[in-house]
Amino acid sequence: MSQPAQTGILPCQSIEALIEQGAIASATPWDADQVQPASLDLRLGRRAWRVRASFLPGAHRVEDRVRDVAMHQIDLSGGAVLEKGCVYIAELQEGLRLPSGVQARANPKSSTGRVDVFVRLLTDHGGRFDDVAEGYSGPLYLEIAPQTFSVLVRPGTRLNQLRLKAGEPPVLETRDVGVDLTGDIVGFRGRRHAGVVDLDHVDGHDPRDFWEPLTARRGELLLDPGEFYILASKEAVEIPVDQAAEMTPIDPSVGEFRVHYAGFFDPGFGTAEAGAVGSRGVLEVRSHETPFLLEDGQTVARLVYQPLITRPARLYGEGGSHYQRQGLKLSKHFRPWG
Known part of the structure; x- marks a missing residue:
C-alpha cells in the first residue's frame, strides 16, 4: 500500500x-x-x-x-x-x-x-x-x-x-489566543438542570432553555468552579490554506481552568479565500477547583500550526459551514439567541 x-x-x-x-x-x-x-x-x-x-x-x-x-x-x-x-x-x-x-x-x-x-x-x-x-x-x-x-x-x-x-509534522508557529469580554453579551453559561440535547437536530433547541447569557463588569468575568462557559477569542483566527491548526490548553500556571475541548481548525478557516475574514475562535471553558477572574484579552489558549503535505482540494466552509465567519456562537443544535 x-x-x-x-x-x-x-x-x-x-x-x-x-x-x-x-x-x-x-x-x-x-x-x-x-x-x-x-x-x-x-x-x-x-x-x-x-x-x-x-x-x-x-x-x-x-x-x-x-x-x-x-x-x-x-x-x-x-x-x-x-x-x-x-x-x-x-x-x-x-x-x-x-x-x-x-x-x-x-x-x-x-x-x-x-x-x-x-x-x-x-x-x-x-x-x-x-x-x-x-x-x-x-x-x-x-x-x-x-x-x-x-x-x-x-x-x-x-x-x-x-x-x-x-510522519511527525513540524510545528510552524504557535499563537496565543485571548478572550473577548466586550459587548453586551460576552458569553454563555450552561444551565445545570436543562433538558436533553438531540445531537442530530440542527437548530432544534431553544437556547434559553439551556444557556444563561453573561455580561462582563469592568472587562472581567468571574468563572465559578465546575461551571461550563462558551466565550469567544479576542483575535480573529486565520488558518492558511496549506496548514492546519490545533487549539491547545494553556500551561496550568497561567490559570486554573480548562479551555477548548474541540481543537482542530481546518485549512481555510477565517481566510479571505474562503470568504471568512474576521472569524473568531469559540472557547469552551471550564473552571476547576477555585473561582477564577478572567480579564478582557487574557491569554486562555494557544493555536499550534502544522503543514499539510499539499494544498487540500477544498477549503473549510466552501460547501457551507455553521461556524465559518462566526463570532460568539453556540453549537449548531441551538437556534440563534433571542
Missing part, C-alpha cells in the same frame, strides 16, 4: 485515497460530507456500554477491557439518551489499516465540545487517548462523558474527527 512521501497532515484528497485503498474502512456506506479539508468525521455504531470507569486498553483489546468495567450494553439503533455525569464506551463505524508512516490524532468536533460532551478515541492496545499509532490496524471506539447536558445519540451521530499525519 502506498504511503505519502512528505511529512505533514493529510488533506482531503489523501484521506479519500486511503479510503479507496482500504486503509480506512466503514461498516456502512460513507456520508458525502464525511471527509473534511484535513480531517475525517467518525460516526457512532450500533453498540455502546455504560461503564463504571474510564480506562486505557494497554496490552488489551478495547472490547475485552470493556467486559471488566461494563454495567450494561446499550443498543443505539432507535436512539438512546446518554446521561450527564456518566461514562460510556461506544463502537465507531470506521476502522483502520494504516500504512507504514501514517499515524493519526483525534479530537472532538466543535459541536460536541460546545455542548460540553467530553469524548476521547480508544484503539486496541493503545497507551494514550486520541492518538493512533503508526500503522495501526483495528477497530475504533469512543469514550463519551456528557458533563452539563444529557444527550440523545444514534448510529451515525458524529462526535469526533480524525486527523491523519505522514
Whole structure:
C-alpha cells in the first residue's frame, strides 16, 4: 500500500485515497460530507456500554477491557439518551489499516465540545487517548462523558474527527489566543438542570432553555468552579490554506481552568479565500477547583500550526459551514439567541 512521501497532515484528497485503498474502512456506506479539508468525521455504531470507569486498553483489546468495567450494553439503533455525569464506551463505524508512516490524532468536533460532551478515541492496545499509532490496524471506539447536558445519540451521530499525519509534522508557529469580554453579551453559561440535547437536530433547541447569557463588569468575568462557559477569542483566527491548526490548553500556571475541548481548525478557516475574514475562535471553558477572574484579552489558549503535505482540494466552509465567519456562537443544535 502506498504511503505519502512528505511529512505533514493529510488533506482531503489523501484521506479519500486511503479510503479507496482500504486503509480506512466503514461498516456502512460513507456520508458525502464525511471527509473534511484535513480531517475525517467518525460516526457512532450500533453498540455502546455504560461503564463504571474510564480506562486505557494497554496490552488489551478495547472490547475485552470493556467486559471488566461494563454495567450494561446499550443498543443505539432507535436512539438512546446518554446521561450527564456518566461514562460510556461506544463502537465507531470506521476502522483502520494504516500504512507504514501514517499515524493519526483525534479530537472532538466543535459541536460536541460546545455542548460540553467530553469524548476521547480508544484503539486496541493503545497507551494514550486520541492518538493512533503508526500503522495501526483495528477497530475504533469512543469514550463519551456528557458533563452539563444529557444527550440523545444514534448510529451515525458524529462526535469526533480524525486527523491523519505522514510522519511527525513540524510545528510552524504557535499563537496565543485571548478572550473577548466586550459587548453586551460576552458569553454563555450552561444551565445545570436543562433538558436533553438531540445531537442530530440542527437548530432544534431553544437556547434559553439551556444557556444563561453573561455580561462582563469592568472587562472581567468571574468563572465559578465546575461551571461550563462558551466565550469567544479576542483575535480573529486565520488558518492558511496549506496548514492546519490545533487549539491547545494553556500551561496550568497561567490559570486554573480548562479551555477548548474541540481543537482542530481546518485549512481555510477565517481566510479571505474562503470568504471568512474576521472569524473568531469559540472557547469552551471550564473552571476547576477555585473561582477564577478572567480579564478582557487574557491569554486562555494557544493555536499550534502544522503543514499539510499539499494544498487540500477544498477549503473549510466552501460547501457551507455553521461556524465559518462566526463570532460568539453556540453549537449548531441551538437556534440563534433571542
